[in-house]
Amino acid sequence: MNWFETFRAGAEAVRAHRLRSVLTMLGIVIGISSVILTVGLGQGAQDQVRQQISALGSNLLIVSPGSSTDSSGLRGGFGSASTLTLQDATAIGDDSVVPDAARVAPTTSTSTALAAGETNWTSSVVGTTTSWLDVRARDLSAGRFFTEAEVEQAADVVVLGPDTASELFERGSPVGQTVTVDSTPMTVIGVLESSGASSSGTSEDDQAVVPISTAKRLTGTATSSVSTIYVEAASADALTAAYQEINALLLTLHGVGADEADFSISTQDSLVETANSTNETLTVLLGGIAAISLLVGGIGVMNIMLVSVTERVREIGLRKALGATPRVIRRQFLVEASLLGFTGGLVGVLVGVVGAQVLPGLIDQPVSISLVATLGAIGTALALGIGFGVYPASRAARLTPIDALRSE
Amino acid sequence: MSGIIELEGVRKTYRSGSIEFEALRGIDTTIAEGEYVAVIGPSGSGKSTLMNILGCLDTPSEGRYLLAGEDVSQMGEAQLAEVRNRRIGFVFQQFNLLAMLPAWRNVELPLVYAGVPRAERRERAVAALGRVGLADRIDNRPGELSGGQQQRVAVARALVTEPAMILADEPTGNLDSQSTTDVLALLDELHAAGRTIVLITHEHEVAARASRNLVIRDGAITSDEPVGALA
Numbered sequence: 001m002n003w004f005e006t007f008r009a010g011a012e013a014v015r016a017h018r019l020r021s022v023l024t025m026l027g028i029v030i031g032i033s034s035v036i037l038t039v040g041l042g043q044g045a046q047d048q049v050r051q052q053i054s055a056l057g058s059n060l061l062i063v064s065p066g067s068s069t070d071s072s073g074l075r076g077g078f079g080s081a082s083t084l085t086l087q088d089a090t091a092i093g094d095d096s097v098v099p100d101a102a103r104v105a106p107t108t109s110t111s112t113a114l115a116a117g118e119t120n121w122t123s124s125v126v127g128t129t130t131s132w133l134d135v136r137a138r139d140l141s142a143g144r145f146f147t148e149a150e151v152e153q154a155a156d157v158v159v160l161g162p163d164t165a166s167e168l169f170e171r172g173s174p175v176g177q178t179v180t181v182d183s184t185p186m187t188v189i190g191v192l193e194s195s196g197a198s199s200s201g202t203s204e205d206d207q208a209v210v211p212i213s214t215a216k217r218l219t220g221t222a223t224s225s226v227s228t229i230y231v232e233a234a235s236a237d238a239l240t241a242a243y244q245e246i247n248a249l250l251l252t253l254h255g256v257g258a259d260e261a262d263f264s265i266s267t268q269d270s271l272v273e274t275a276n277s278t279n280e281t282l283t284v285l286l287g288g289i290a291a292i293s294l295l296v297g298g299i300g301v302m303n304i305m306l307v308s309v310t311e312r313v314r315e316i317g318l319r320k321a322l323g324a325t326p327r328v329i330r331r332q333f334l335v336e337a338s339l340l341g342f343t344g345g346l347v348g349v350l351v352g353v354v355g356a357q358v359l360p361g362l363i364d365q366p367v368s369i370s371l372v373a374t375l376g377a378i379g380t381a382l383a384l385g386i387g388f389g390v391y392p393a394s395r396a397a398r399l400t401p402i403d404a405l406r407s408e
Numbered sequence: 409m410s411g412i413i414e415l416e417g418v419r420k421t422y423r424s425g426s427i428e429f430e431a432l433r434g435i436d437t438t439i440a441e442g443e444y445v446a447v448i449g450p451s452g453s454g455k456s457t458l459m460n461i462l463g464c465l466d467t468p469s470e471g472r473y474l475l476a477g478e479d480v481s482q483m484g485e486a487q488l489a490e491v492r493n494r495r496i497g498f499v500f501q502q503f504n505l506l507a508m509l510p511a512w513r514n515v516e517l518p519l520v521y522a523g524v525p526r527a528e529r530r531e532r533a534v535a536a537l538g539r540v541g542l543a544d545r546i547d548n549r550p551g552e553l554s555g556g557q558q559q560r561v562a563v564a565r566a567l568v569t570e571p572a573m574i575l576a577d578e579p580t581g582n583l584d585s586q587s588t589t590d591v592l593a594l595l596d597e598l599h600a601a602g603r604t605i606v607l608i609t610h611e612h613e614v615a616a617r618a619s620r621n622l623v624i625r626d627g628a629i630t631s632d633e634p635v636g637a638l639a
């Protein structure tokens with residue numbers, strides 16, 4: 001009996017007990033689809049983070065201030081100190097000191113109420129220099145960015161993020177209109193293009209960008225401290241070199257040793273890594289639960305195949321009497337079990353893929369399906385079918401024809 | 409003289425736990441090719457046990473069984489399966505048809521295990537069903553056929569491989585008199601065509617169709633006569 005015949009006999013047996021086969025496959029379907037969905041959710045979250053971080057700019061180094069310790073000894077965490085200054089930014093911009101840095105954009109940031117006519121909206125007001133647009137890889141959808149001259153004069157001009165613009169101005173172009181920032185009227189000169197970091201709630205599309213000098217004047221801070229210095233490395237290959245040069249420069253400028261650095265430098269890669277490590281833990285956990293349900297599904301297949309062997313003892317006896325060898329019987333049951341596994345896997349993938357289309361609309365989380373995971377899932381289901389089919393199959397094969405025929 | 413079947417001192421002991429039961433107590437006989445032998449005896453006398461051994465479904469506990477000159481006790485499971493497939497056609501009291509398959513698919517089963525190609529299998533299965541008068545029922549499942557028709561399907565399945573020997577264990581035990589006549593007529597035909605037939609029964613009218621009657625009682629042959637000698 002060749003494989004094709006064996007396969008046909010297996011398919012017939014699966015079809016003959018339709019309800020039972022469907023119920024058996026259900027375990028596999030649920031297992032496979034939940035594996036695909038949990039892995040897809042984890043993957044989707046990671047993709048989202050990567051997208052958000054890459055939307056920050058390219059070849060970006062982010063220099064943040066170190067932590068401060070207050071009088072009671074409470075340490076504030078990274079970014080709490082104001083150890084970075086405009087002078088630091090200028091020094092980094094010096095090609096002879098940091099040759100691998102292409103552009104530098106120091107920024108300050110405060111949350112401030114903006115008003116336009118009757119409408120008001122609280123947003124973060126970012127003070128920066130002209131290179132910000134390039135360093136952060138942003139574009140304008142209308143108007144222009146501010147100029148060097150405007151930075152020097154601390155001009156009252158503002159560039160709005162797309163979300164900010166639409167919150168303040170329901171209709172018509174904001175360019176040329178006036179926005180009151182902390183009771184200072186400022187002219188809107190441009191609107192940013194959306195950053196493309198797809199998810200809502202990022203501040204990238206909701207901010208008001210002003211010259212750094214203007215920001216200082218608005219907040220009344222006389223110091224030259226800045227909250228973040230964005231540095232664009234000359235190329236991807238220059239990232240490491242730029243990192244080392246900036247690190248050495250700032251240590252020297254601040255007069256501290258490497259182990260007492262009052263700043264931190266992160267790259268996009270390190271940000272992605274940090275964000276993903278939490279995601280990964282969650283994915284592994286959920287994936288583990290899904291894998292257990294898959295295992296339970298596999299045991300379900302074994303259970304049904306054992307029932308099937310017991311129930312079909314007479315049939316097995318007859319087939320043996322008519323000339324089926326133990327090997328043929330074993331194969332028949334293996335094919336049946338793997339058909340259940342494979343079909344269950346296929347349906348599970350289908351359910352998973354449909355779920356991946358439907359789910360993001362319900363829970364506002366992206367789900368990405370990878371081909372590797374999908375093929376792996378089908379392979380796993382097939383392996384489960386075969387694996388859990390071996391024992392029932394060999395039991396069927398061992399039945400002696402006469403015992404099998406005699407049974408009622 | 410050598411026959412297709414040679415039994416020498418065949419004993420069969422069943423063990424269930426500590427209890428032993430000797431169902432066959434030394435059977436010696438030879439059946440020649442083309443004979444039509446009826447094995448008769450009361451219920452529990454060991455007829456089915458003997459037929460299972462003849463059909464290579466079971467092996468003797470003691471003694472030798474030569475089928476067409478080959479010692480069956482020396483064969484492995486796969487070899488026995490092949491012997492059953494090639495040389496023997498079975499007809500059982502309970503028909504033993506697969507309920508999920510139509511008549512012709514039941515009949516082709518032995519050919520499937522013999523590795524006959526699909527198209528030829530169907531052709532031969534349909535021809536065999538024609539020989540038992542069921543040409544118009546090839547696509548019916550067993551549930552849609554009468555007992556007599558089901559047993560004729562089983563006979564078709566037994567003869568489809570053109571085996572040298574047909575073993576029938578009380579084939580008419582579950583049939584009405586008309587179906588009994590039909591099935592016995594079929595066995596007569598097969599005998600006329602040169603097949604060796606061993607028929608098990610406890611009915612003397614049925615046994616009377618055979619050319620030789622083996623009477624067993626308590627696992628031993630008590631009489632072995634050509635038909636006509638029995639009163």
Ligand SMILES: Nc1ncnc2c1ncn2[C@@H]1O[C@H](COP(=O)(O)OP(=O)(O)O)[C@@H](O)[C@H]1O
Pocket residue numbers: 422423424429431449450451452453454455456457458
């Ligand atoms: N598997 C078995 N285990 C134990 N005893 C058995 C087994 N099969 C048959 N027997 C016993 O062997 C005897 C002969 O049985 P069997 O050959 O079926 O008789 P018959 O077919 O002539 O009615 C009976 O007493 C039966 O109970």
Ligand SMILES: [Mg+2]
Pocket residue numbers: 455456457
């Ligand atoms: Mg019997």
